[in-house]
Amino acid sequence: MNAYPILETIASPADVKALDEAALPLLAQEVRRKLLETVSKNGGHLASNLGAVELTIALHRVFDSPRDQIVFDVGHQCYTHKLLTGRYARFDSLRCAGGLSGFCRPNESEHDVFFSGHSSTSVSAGLGLATAKKLNKDEAYVISVVGDGSFTGGMVYEALNNGGRSGTKHILVLNDNKMSISENVGALAKYLAVIRSTPQYYTFKASTERTLRKIPSVGQALVHKLYDLKTQVKNKLYAQSNFFEDLGYRYMGPIDGHRIDILCDALQAAKRVNGPVLLHVITEKGKGYSLAENDPSSFHGVAGFDVSTGASDGQAAHFSDVFGAWLAEKAKTQPRLCAVTAAMGLPTRLTAFKQAFPARFFDVGIAEEHAVTFCGGLAKNGMLPVFAVYSTFLQRCYDQLVHDVALQNVHAVFAVDRAGFVGEDGETHQGLMDVSFLSSIPHFKIYAPCDFAALTRDLDRAVQTDCCPVAVRYPRGGQNEQTAKLRGERFEFSLYGDETSETVLVTYGRISGEAVAAADALAHSASPILVLSLNQIKPLPEDALALMQKAKRVFFFEEGLRTGGAGEQTGAALLERGFSGRFVLTAVEDRFVPQASVTEQLARFRLDKAGMIATIQEKM
Numbered sequence: 001m002n003a004y005p006i007l008e009t010i011a012s013p014a015d016v017k018a019l020d021e022a023a024l025p026l027l028a029q030e031v032r033r034k035l036l037e038t039v040s041k042n043g044g045h046l047a048s049n050l051g052a053v054e055l056t057i058a059l060h061r062v063f064d065s066p067r068d069q070i071v072f073d074v075g076h077q078c079y080t081h082k083l084l085t086g087r088y089a090r091f092d093s094l095r096c097a098g099g100l101s102g103f104c105r106p107n108e109s110e111h112d113v114f115f116s117g118h119s120s121t122s123v124s125a126g127l128g129l130a131t132a133k134k135l136n137k138d139e140a141y142v143i144s145v146v147g148d149g150s151f152t153g154g155m156v157y158e159a160l161n162n163g164g165r166s167g168t169k170h171i172l173v174l175n176d177n178k179m180s181i182s183e184n185v186g187a188l189a190k191y192l193a194v195i196r197s198t199p200q201y202y203t204f205k206a207s208t209e210r211t212l213r214k215i216p217s218v219g220q221a222l223v224h225k226l227y228d229l230k231t232q233v234k235n236k237l238y239a240q241s242n243f244f245e246d247l248g249y250r251y252m253g254p255i256d257g258h259r260i261d262i263l264c265d266a267l268q269a270a271k272r273v274n275g276p277v278l279l280h281v282i283t284e285k286g287k288g289y290s291l292a293e294n295d296p297s298s299f300h301g302v303a304g305f306d307v308s309t310g311a312s313d314g315q316a317a318h319f320s321d322v323f324g325a326w327l328a329e330k331a332k333t334q335p336r337l338c339a340v341t342a343a344m345g346l347p348t349r350l351t352a353f354k355q356a357f358p359a360r361f362f363d364v365g366i367a368e369e370h371a372v373t374f375c376g377g378l379a380k381n382g383m384l385p386v387f388a389v390y391s392t393f394l395q396r397c398y399d400q401l402v403h404d405v406a407l408q409n410v411h412a413v414f415a416v417d418r419a420g421f422v423g424e425d426g427e428t429h430q431g432l433m434d435v436s437f438l439s440s441i442p443h444f445k446i447y448a449p450c451d452f453a454a455l456t457r458d459l460d461r462a463v464q465t466d467c468c469p470v471a472v473r474y475p476r477g478g479q480n481e482q483t484a485k486l487r488g489e490r491f492e493f494s495l496y497g498d499e500t501s502e503t504v505l506v507t508y509g510r511i512s513g514e515a516v517a518a519a520d521a522l523a524h525s526a527s528p529i530l531v532l533s534l535n536q537i538k539p540l541p542e543d544a545l546a547l548m549q550k551a552k553r554v555f556f557f558e559e560g561l562r563t564g565g566a567g568e569q570t571g572a573a574l575l576e577r578g579f580s581g582r583f584v585l586t587a588v589e590d591r592f593v594p595q596a597s598v599t600e601q602l603a604r605f606r607l608d609k610a611g612m613i614a615t616i617q618e619k620m
Contacts, residue, residue, distance in 0.1 A: 004030045004088075012086050013060040013111075024061070024260045028053045031080050032288040034091065036307050038079075042095045043303040043424060044102050045076035047286040047296040048147070051177050051257075055145070055281055056080035058263035059173075062271070063141060066110045071126045073146035075103035075116030076301075077175070085111035095424040097596035103428060117428020118393070119366040120153025122146050123172060127159050130168035141169050141271060148176040149343060152365025163276050164248020171270045172249065172278045175257065177285040177296075244278045253280025258287060297346050319474040322452045323415055324349025326459050327386060331357050334463065336384040340375055342368045348388035348417050368393050372400035379410035384463060388415040391431025391473065392422070398437055405469050406443045412469050413462045419448070419473035420509060420559040421602065426595035431475075432588055436564030438471050439538050446538040447472045448566075450486065450494075450512035451479040454535055461491065473509070475559075477598065480513025486533050492541035494533045501530040502552040505616070506544075508534040508566060511559050511607050518612035527553075527620065537566040545573055552581040555616055559607055562587035584619050586611075 002008065006023055007030040009015060019027065031053050039046045057080070059070055065085065072078045082100060083091060087109065093099025104112040114125045126144030133140055150156060151174070163170055244251045250273045255266050263281065270277040286292025291310040292299035298310075305312040331337045331353060338360045339353045345363055354361040364371045368389060375385035394401075394416060405412055419431040438444050445466055447458040455474055462470040488494035496516050507515045512533035519529040530551075532544060548554050554574065556567040567585040574583060586606050593601060602608040606615050 016060045047292045047299040048077040049079040051283040051285040052077040062267040068141040069113045071122045073122035120150045120155040123159035127163045130170035143171045145173045170276045249278040257281035257283035320349045328352040338385045340387040368396045372397040373404040375412045376404040379412045386413045390418040391434045414471040416473040418476045420475045423598040427592040448508040451483040475510045482513035482516040492536040493544045496531040504551040506532045507557040517609040558587035
């Protein structure tokens with residue numbers, strides 16, 4: 001029996017439009033089953049996608065993609081969009097190497113307008129697309145779909161401030177599910193909660209419109225009259241000015257985001273407005289899967305799991321777990337220690353700290369730039385902030401790191417999680433750039449621990465010994481047990497092998513274990529290898545450079561961008577010191593790295609044991 005009789009007939013949005021209205025709820029059910037089936041095997045973003053099913057169906061029912069352009073903020077809720085735009089047959093390849101991305105990718109489909117992966121960008125992107133259409137006299141629509149969590153990011157307000165006076169056909173759909181990854185915080189969350197308290201207004205309005213349109217001859221005129229009364233009715237219901245209309249957006253809502261008929265009516269109404277519109281939609285994150293409804297944070301981004309129980313395979317400890325436990329313990333004896341997160345408290349393992357020290361825990365929302373400057377202020381007045389942030393999201397903060405932290409030369413610690421390859425989330429989430437951009441900032445120190453023991457030592461040093469901005473970067477996942485063979489007489493680096501070797505293999509971070517394994521495999525070669533694992537990569541340790549300078553061959557392997565990375569800096573430092581041997585650098589060249597498992601990504605760039613062995617043998 002065909003498990004997806006309706007979904008299998010959807011080859012394009014035109015097929016969604018052709019469906020009988022009675023079939024739409026059945027399509028939504030099939031989509032949810034397909035999402036659960038696929039994400040439970042491949043991992044991915046579940047709760048956000050389950051909550052946006054009816055909304056996405058309505059968007060493709062009302063608009064004409066790709067002529068009408070739909071921009072999904074972050075893009076982690078675009079799975080239904082992929083299923084309805086000709087990608088059902090490939091959906092089982094979601095987040096696999098060579099398969100469908102878990103985010104919007106224009107190189108994957110003409111229906112994906114903009115690369116996505118980071119929060120709070122869709123309003124700006126949508127406004128730019130809509131303005132270009134206006135200049136080109138293109139009457140098509142641009143729709144930005146943005147979650148209320150993204151409204152904690154400042155870019156949204158910069159875009160709204162410009163969009164309200166733009167006169168463009170820009171429709172902004174606020175998908176309000178009361179949370180981002182963690183529970184939403186701040187004044188905007190409270191404001192939306194007040195608006196949510198009167199959803200009956202738009203439900204009544206939409207049903208009234210449908211009834212009036214059925215009246216022969218005068219129905220449409222009555223609908224237009226209803227629009228004239230809209231503002232007065234809303235003002236009586238809200239008893240206050242509407243924030244979005246003050247900015248210049250025509251506000252519509254709030255409405256039930258799981259009623260396709262009401263959504264379609266509302267979207268049709270938004271199309272008739274001559275100017276920018278904000279449609280406020282109320283959805284439930286995790287809709288249709290009770291475990292995700294009850295615990296949407298845990299089912300935001302998931303690995304494979306058992307659908308019946310929600311349980312995933314048992315996993316060993318991760319670097320993030322070690323960091324979270326260390327921070328909660330250290331705070332007991334360090335009263336100045338504060339934890340800062342940008343709506344990522346659960347993924348960065350700050351829950352224990354939050355529970356034990358709520359007054360020193362600060363979730364600033366999806367506002368990384370603010371978080372960094374906030375840390376600068378905390379540090380300036382004597383506190384010791386630790387900002388736990390993914391490497392990919394720290395990219396958003398370069399100016400704040402320079403101007404508000406390094407220039408002030410304050411003591412702030414940056415726990416840079418997901419450094420290096422991150423695997424299946426793909427190009428927008430790889431943590432490959434932080435060494436390059438942090439290395440360019442004066443006063444910064446950078447540590448890159450290779451295992452859990454080194455991580456706790458680095459964190460201790462960062463809060464107890466250093467008095468400058470410090471970044472401690474660590475990867476997603478667990479440690480490589482081969483690093484136990486490294487010996488560390490010096491804090492800044494550790495060694496494995498004979499220090500008189502003419503060949504030195506240099507690296508840092510988790511691939512230090514791969515380097516040790518490669519050295520063992522080459523132990524019987526004519527030239528034994530010394531492994532030098534850098535723990536401090538800025539500034540480069542002088543003693544480590546002195547060891548390299550004695551060698552005839554230095555092989556540097558780096559899980560990061562080549563340009564501006566630690567390998568290039570090491571090569572330049574050796575050249576300045578008169579190094580006359582051969583220096584070979586293997587790193588990620590000038591490119592964005594697509595999705596695959598971390599194991600596959602390391603192999604692709606010759607950063608695993610086999611790749612290191614092959615490179616050394618070729619160059620020897």
